[in-house]
Amino acid sequence: MSSIGATTPGLVCAHHHLYSVLARGMPAPPRTARTFPEILELVWWRVDRALDLEMVRWGTMLGALEALEAGTTAIVDHHSSPGAVDGSLDVIAQACAEVGVRVLCCYEVTDRNGADGAKAGLAENERFLRSGGRGLVGAHAAFTLSDETLDAVCGLAVDLGVGVHVHVAEDPVDAAAGARWAGRADERWILAHAVHLERALPGTVVHNPRSNLNNAVGYGRPARFDRVALGTDGIGADMLEEFRLAFALARAHDVATSPESVWSWLAAGAELVPEARDDRVTWSYEPMEPWHLAYSTGVRPRRVEVGGETVLDEQGPTRVDAAEIRARAAEQAARLHARLDV
Numbered sequence: 001m002s003s004i005g006a007t008t009p010g011l012v013c014a015h016h017h018l019y020s021v022l023a024r025g026m027p028a029p030p031r032t033a034r035t036f037p038e039i040l041e042l043v044w045w046r047v048d049r050a051l052d053l054e055m056v057r058w059g060t061m062l063g064a065l066e067a068l069e070a071g072t073t074a075i076v077d078h079h080s081s082p083g084a085v086d087g088s089l090d091v092i093a094q095a096c097a098e099v100g101v102r103v104l105c106c107y108e109v110t111d112r113n114g115a116d117g118a119k120a121g122l123a124e125n126e127r128f129l130r131s132g133g134r135g136l137v138g139a140h141a142a143f144t145l146s147d148e149t150l151d152a153v154c155g156l157a158v159d160l161g162v163g164v165h166v167h168v169a170e171d172p173v174d175a176a177a178g179a180r181w182a183g184r185a186d187e188r189w190i191l192a193h194a195v196h197l198e199r200a201l202p203g204t205v206v207h208n209p210r211s212n213l214n215n216a217v218g219y220g221r222p223a224r225f226d227r228v229a230l231g232t233d234g235i236g237a238d239m240l241e242e243f244r245l246a247f248a249l250a251r252a253h254d255v256a257t258s259p260e261s262v263w264s265w266l267a268a269g270a271e272l273v274p275e276a277r278d279d280r281v282t283w284s285y286e287p288m289e290p291w292h293l294a295y296s297t298g299v300r301p302r303r304v305e306v307g308g309e310t311v312l313d314e315q316g317p318t319r320v321d322a323a324e325i326r327a328r329a330a331e332q333a334a335r336l337h338a339r340l341d342v
Contacts, residue, residue, distance in 0.1 A: 004067035005286030010073025010102075010279030010306065011239040012269025015165075015192045015206040015231025018077050018092060019056055020062035021334040023047050027340055036171035036215055045112065050339035051081035052092050055332045060095035062329035065322055067101050067237035071281040071301035074102035074238060074273035076206075078138055078165055081290060082113045085120040089128040089135065100304075100311030100319050106138030106165045108148050109145050111152050118149045118200055122156055129160050136190060141167040142177040154184045163188025163203065169196040171217045190272065192231065204272065207265060208233035209246045219253060220264065222246075229268040239266055240299055247294045259290035280305040 029042035051059075056079075067075055075096065079087050089105040096103040105128060109121035123136045137157040139145060140300065145153070157164045169177045170193035178199040185191070189203030195218050197205075207222040211233030222228045230242050243266045250257040270277045280301040285296060291301065304312035316322050 005283045005302075006288040007280055007282045008071075008288050009270065010281055010304070011071050011266065011275040012074040012076070012267045012273050012276050013067060013072050013232055013237040013242075014076050014229035014240055015190065015208055015235030016063070016075045016077050016237060016270055017079070017234055018075065019047075019051060019059040019079065019081065020234030021063045021066070021236075021329065022051075022055060022059040024333070026333075026337050036217055037173050039215055045220075046340055047336065048080045049082055049113075050336050052084045053081075053088060053089070055089050056081055056084065056088055057095050058325070058329045058332040060092045061099060061320070061325045063237065064096045064099035064103075065320065065325050066102040068304055068317060069301070070236070070238040070240070071280040071283065071304060072237040072239050073281070073304060073306050074104075074269070074276040076104045076165065076231070076269075076272055077135075078106055078108055078167075078192070080108040080110075080140070082117050082120075085117075085124050086127075087124075089124060089133055091314045093128075093133055096105070096319060099317065099325075100306050100309065102275060102279075102306065103134075104165075104273060105133060105135035106191075108138045108140045109149060110140035111149050112140070118152075122149075122152055125228040126156060126160070128161060134242075136163045136165040136188070139164055139166040140204060141170065141174045141179040141212050143174045150180065157188075163190060165190040165192070167192045167312050168194050168201070168205075169198075170194075170212075171215070172196055172319070192233070193217070193220060194222075194225065202226065203227070204229050204268065206231040207246060208242075209232060209249050210235050210242060213245075213249075219249060221253065223250065223254075223257070223261065228265045228267065229272065230265045239269075240293060244294060244297070259294040263290035263293075275307070279307070 033039040107124040174258040183200040194205045205225040247262040285299040
């Protein structure tokens with residue numbers, strides 16, 4: 001048996017799109033995307049529209065499995081499947097529970113699929129939360145929301161006593177987001193990206209360094225905000241890797257940045273899912289402290305306990321068959337990719 005090292009609480013991915021795992025290896029878009037809006041239109045909105053509930057289930061299973069294998073025991077997910085809205089949040093919550101990962105769910109409300117699409121998104125958030133599901137009200141970004149829909153999102157969140165999980169000023173196309181959300185956001189809100197946010201808003205800003213680099217939207221200077229957590233925006237859930245990249249980016253802009261300050265962003269995810277503090281991850285390395293981890297690659301969990309149950313040990317996940325999940329997810333990815341060409 002391999003030697004094992006230090007133990008920490010479970011890690012939290014504060015902004016994820018679990019279905020994104022199925023997009024890996026997808027066919028090239030009809031033309032090369034050269035701007036952020038084109039990336040959305042030619043890649044992600046095509047993926048969203050092609051999803052059905054079977055794809056959502058197995059994409060979530062694989063995303064949750066990969067999170068567990070990285071020591072991430074809690075995920076704050078942001079979902080969109082306009083062709084399969086009803087019940088989609090139940091599918092995500094059930095799949096995560098099956099693997100043994102905690103999840104906060106929301107459905108992305110937007111006007112890009114018409115008024116009926118926006119109403120369906122609002123209804124799915126309301127149905128899931130009123131039935132006892134755990135999560136927030138989801139919204140895509142202010143530039144895809146009419147004033148009426150924006151009001152409906154905020155009103156539903158107030159009625160349900162939850163926050164809103166929303167993309168904010170990820171790109172200059174959404175630069176007006178701060179003004180539109182001002183006076184509406186509160187401390188329960190999750191503000192993903194905030195790269196071009198020109199004002200402070202209540203809530204937690206979630207920094208997604210790899211995604212922001214991948215989409216060439218700029219560096220959001222997260223240190224300027226009071227409450228910051230780390231997410232991946234759908235590029236897996238390896239939060240130690242995201243921490244290292246966030247630290248390297250911060251150092252590129254300010255060489256005096258300490259790993260402790262960036263580690264505080266990772267630790268802040270537990271403010272969103274407090275139970276993760278009671279989870280236990282035993283790692284292949286010690287000491288598990290920022291100055292070591294900022295420069296140490298290949299650190300992996302040897303055992304993960306969620307709610308007192310061992311859900312991953314040195315042989316792999318204990319609740320599910322990892323090989324089956326990967327095989328079924330590959331089948332669903334192939335189905336998804338075929339639909340993109342239709």
